[in-house]
Amino acid sequence: xxxxxxxxxxxxxxxxxxxxxxxxxxxxxxxxxxxxxxxxxxxxxxxxxxxxxxxxxxxxxxxxxxxxxxxxxxxxxxxxxxxxxxxxxxxxxxxxxxxxxxxxxxxxxxxxxxxxxxxxxxxxxxxxxxxxxxxxxxxxxxxxxxxxxxxxxxxxxxxxxxxxxxxxxxxxxxxxxxxxxxxxxxxxxxxxxxxxxxxxxxxxxxxxxxxxxxxxxxxxxxxxxxxxxxxxxxxxxxxxxxxxxxxxxxxxxxxxxxxxxxxxxxxxxxxxxxxxxxxxxxxxxxxxxxxxxxxxxxxxxxxxxxxxxxxxxxxx
Numbered sequence: 001x002x003x004x005x006x007x008x009x010x011x012x013x014x015x016x017x018x019x020x021x022x023x024x025x026x027x028x029x030x031x032x033x034x035x036x037x038x039x040x041x042x043x044x045x046x047x048x049x050x051x052x053x054x055x056x057x058x059x060x061x062x063x064x065x066x067x068x069x070x071x072x073x074x075x076x077x078x079x080x081x082x083x084x085x086x087x088x089x090x091x092x093x094x095x096x097x098x099x100x101x102x103x104x105x106x107x108x109x110x111x112x113x114x115x116x117x118x119x120x121x122x123x124x125x126x127x128x129x130x131x132x133x134x135x136x137x138x139x140x141x142x143x144x145x146x147x148x149x150x151x152x153x154x155x156x157x158x159x160x161x162x163x164x165x166x167x168x169x170x171x172x173x174x175x176x177x178x179x180x181x182x183x184x185x186x187x188x189x190x191x192x193x194x195x196x197x198x199x200x201x202x203x204x205x206x207x208x209x210x211x212x213x214x215x216x217x218x219x220x221x222x223x224x225x226x227x228x229x230x231x232x233x234x235x236x237x238x239x240x241x242x243x244x245x246x247x248x249x250x251x252x253x254x255x256x257x258x259x260x261x262x263x264x265x266x267x268x269x270x271x272x273x274x275x276x277x278x279x280x281x282x283x284x285x286x287x288x289x290x291x292x293x294x295x296x297x298x299x300x301x302x303x304x305x306x307x308x309x310x311x312x313x314x315x316x
Contacts, residue, residue, distance in 0.1 A: 002107050004153070005036040005082030009072035010090040012044045015051050016089045016197070022055055024093035024196075029100050036082050038062065039090075040072040070164035070172045073149075077159060085156050087149045091198050093117070097126055098192035102153060105188050109133060110224060112184040114153040118146070119193035128192045136184030141239035144246055147174035147180070150195055158183040170214040171221035171247075178225055178243050182236055211258035218251050219271070226277060243248045245281050248272065249292050265302065 006025050010018055018039070025037055037059045041047060043066030052059060062075065077085060085104065088094060098116070106114050111133050139145065150173075164172045181187070222244060229240040255268045272278035280293040295301030299316045 002030075002084065002103065002110075003034050003036070003082040004030065004084045004086055004103075005038060005076075005080035005156070006086050006088055007073060007080060008037065008090050009042055009069045009076065010039050010044065010048075011042045011066070011069070013090050014240065015048045019052070019055075020101070021088055021090050021093045022052070022059065024096070025088070026055075026058060027096050028094065029103065032058070036060070037082065038076050038079055039062055040064065040076045042066050042069065042072040042291075068167060068169060069136060070166050070168055073164050074166075077156070080156060083156060084153055085159065086153050088195075089150060092150065093196045093198075095123065095194055095196050098128070098194035101128055101192050102190065102194050105130060105190060106153060109186075109188060111186040111188045112136070112155045112158050113180065113186075114188040114190070115139070115145070116151055116153070116190050116192050116194045116196050116197045118151060120197055120199055121193075122196060125193070127192050130191075131189040133186040133188055134188050136181030137236050137239045138189050139184075139189065140178065140181045141235070145177065145243070147171075147177055147247075149173045149177050149180075152177060152180070153182070154180055164166070165221075165224075168217045168221065168224050169210075170217040172217070174218075174243075174247055174252030175221045175225060178240060179228075182232070182240065211254075215255060215258065215268075216253070218247070218254070219268075222247050222251060222277065223275060226275065228268045241281065242283070242285055244277070245283065245285065246289070248277050249280060249289060252278075252296060253292070253309060256305055257312075258307070260310050262306055265306065269296075 006022060025035065039059055039061050041061065041063040043064060047063055049061045049063065052061065062073065062079065063285060073087060102114055102116050113136060159180060162183065163174055164176050225240060225247070226244050229237050229244060232240060255265050259265070269278050279297050284290055295305055
């Protein structure tokens with residue numbers, strides 16, 4: 001029998017979104033004894049516990065002082081009793097058919113982790129491509145992974161040494177999922193689009209007015225992962241260094257997108273050089289990575305990026 005703890009950090013969102021999120025979990029083909037729904041209210045202005053009476057028998061509501069999503073998630077993990085853990089943001093939801101497929105995969109092949117995909121559409125295809133189990137190190141060394149922890153169903157036991165860093169609001173998922181993959185001996189990968197990501201103005205990734213915080217948090221995450229890689233055996237080191245290079249590329253991209261300043265870009269690149277994070281490693285990870293590396297390596301290329309990137313459609 002499978003048992004999953006669904007952890008929902010909640011903070012000052014419309015109760016309707018939270019109810020929709022809970023409802024999406026209750027619609028899944030899981031018996032009551034196979035699921036646990038933990039809502040961690042991170043000090044919202046008003047508790048919504050009394051407005052969730054319909055779900056009293058199905059949820060645990062934990063209210064705490066406001067300390068940020070990282071602490072809320074850590075508390076959820078500490079309280080979780082399920083064999084597996086699934087994070088769901090309160091403004092998002094799980095899509096029944098593709099997530100049911102994920103449940104069947106983990107039932108049939110009880111791996112340490114299962115990685116699935118996201119969508120911004122309310123429905124998803126019922127035809128899925130699944131891969132054979134592989135180690136988390138191999139997953140991270142062979143492809144670009146999505147950083148969001150909500151795209152992984154993982155065994156609680158492999159998260160014992162993994163915590164979200166308190167005070168980090170941007171990039172905390174990238175750090176956590178990278179460490180988690182290093183602990184996973186077996187990972188299932190499916191292209192099932194099982195997680196509905198709701199795009200709205202209050203989504204963390206849509207808030208460009210906090211660009212300084214976003215950049216400083218991401219830079220700190222890159223540094224910690226970089227130093228962690230130096231302590232690892234060769235195979236895991238190579239896998240994590242690939243992830244660090246990808247995050248550094250994204251960081252440089254966002255420096256340009258959010259600041260549109262050549263002077264700030266030069267200062268940030270000098271900072272990266274001091275930690276031997278720039279120039280980016282001369283590796284053929286992906287065609288996009290190779291092109292970006294070449295452009296950032298020259299003054300002319302950086303000027304081109306400063307002109308092109310602000311004109312591009314804002315990415316999630």
